[in-house]
Amino acid sequence: MQPREAVSIEDAAILRGITPDMMVKTMVLRDMGNLYALACCPGDRQIDPKKVRAVLQSRRMTCVDSQDIELLTGYKVGTVTPLLLKTPMPILFDPSLKATSTITISSGERIAGIELALDDLTRQCSPLWSDIIR
Template identity: 50%
Template sequence: MQTPVTFLLEQEGVDYRLLPHSKPATTIDEAARERGVAPEQMVKSILLRDMSGFHVLACVPGPAQVDPKKVRALLGCRRLTCADARDVEDVTGLRIGTVAPIGLKTPMPVIFDNTILQYTIVNISSGDRMAGIELSMEDLLLLCDPLFADICR
């Protein structure tokens, strides 16, 4: 399976494991079951936008929720909201529910919640609802060079 995310990983020479699904996953819990991993090891990527059209990708452990107010305070933005499905696809090049913190169409700040750092191996989306990707946290951090902060609710 070739996706923008697997293409980038192969181009960068990063070791990863593709975790195919038997059916498309639409939630973190479904994806975790399909991949046979704990939801906490999954990195959920949420695209936020402010009123001026500025975008940021906020990443939290699978079961957690992003707190847009904390992200706004960190970046000094005005009101931040979750981007709609069309905006997600236009900005990231990926459909909602398949966004990973790497392989994005548009460069933007990426912020990881501090709690993600407790895992040495993580799961991200492959860019396709039919598979996930397992890779080392170290490699993921090198590829996306995120900011770190407390951004969970």
């Protein structure tokens, strides 16, 4: 557990004594037909919605409004994890996550993260692996 709530990925990494590339950043996206997807990459990278759109063969993909995140995922903004999502949706992992065998995901709370093997996380959420970063 951290001594206080984290306010960013960089802050969480400092509090946990790790580097941002060991953390999983998540972004909830929606296309024009209301298809939702959770895109995941290392914490020091940026998701490219155009690449997610291409993988899912969707029309324009945009970030979901922050007020809808908890309704869709069951998690508050900044605490979304690829596990136990309230709304089923495709989960995409960028291959750059494979750079480290142990990663940290959100626990669903800003006060703590969960460290686990990437292979264990992959078994739990069955992501689609594709290049989705800028």
